[in-house]
Amino acid sequence: MDQQQFQKIVDEKNPKVPYFMNIIKAFIVGGIICTIGQLITFFYMRFFPFTEATAGNPTVATLVFIAMILTGTGIYKKIAQVGGAGSAVPVTGFGNAVISAAIEHRSEGYVLGVGGNMFKLAGSVILFGVLSAFVVALIKTILVNIGVISW
Template identity: 70%
Template sequence: MDAESYQKTVDQIAPKRPVLLNCMKAFLTGGIICAIGQLVSFVFMYFFSFTERTASNPSVATMVFLSMVLTGFGIYKKIGQFGGAGSAVPVTGFGNAVISAAIEHKSEGFILGVGVNMFKLAGPVIVYGVFSAFVVALIKTILVKMGVISW
């Protein structure tokens, strides 16, 4: 059996991912999470004297806290199966990646388990976020120094 013709058979028979439905679910889930984030930032603006700009940091932290509760009680993975990227892309999904790994590796102890494995899913996000920020900022700084653009 040659691999190429077999892959064609698989493509014909295997159930397709329901892309449109998945996108609608992702839109709904992600939208709701961001709307909750917006409400949370209003709370920080009206009750804790944060400004529109500075409210985002405590809001993000609060969302990660909510993510911990949902992850710990086994609810976030159900939201994840429904919402797909809708629950993975918001910062709550980043929190879920960190927290689920932390919970999972508790059985190997707090140093070798939790500590070592906490970022095994979310690590690339930090690594490539930092590295791309470095490259972008470096290029921009060079261009400013050369007088090509201004801050």
């Protein structure tokens, strides 16, 4: 039996991945998270002096705070099991990645344990987020200076 035959048998025996159901579930879970975020935005705009442009910052902070509580109590794990990418792509997924790493390495001490390992998972997100934002801003600055678009 060579490699290809073996692979064929493995493919036959493996249960099929329910791609379509996964996509639907991710859509619904991600949509619910984003709806909650929109409601928090409206809450900050209604009861605090924030406008549409400025309400984003406290909303992100609140969502990460909620994700922190859900991660600590183990509820976010269950949401992620159902939602998959729908729970990982919004900012709550980022919060979850930071906080779960911090909880995991708590026993190694606060400085070298928590401080050193907190951004093991999410550090790449921050790095490439900052880098891509810089590149996009650079492109836009050049385009504005040439006169193709305006701010």
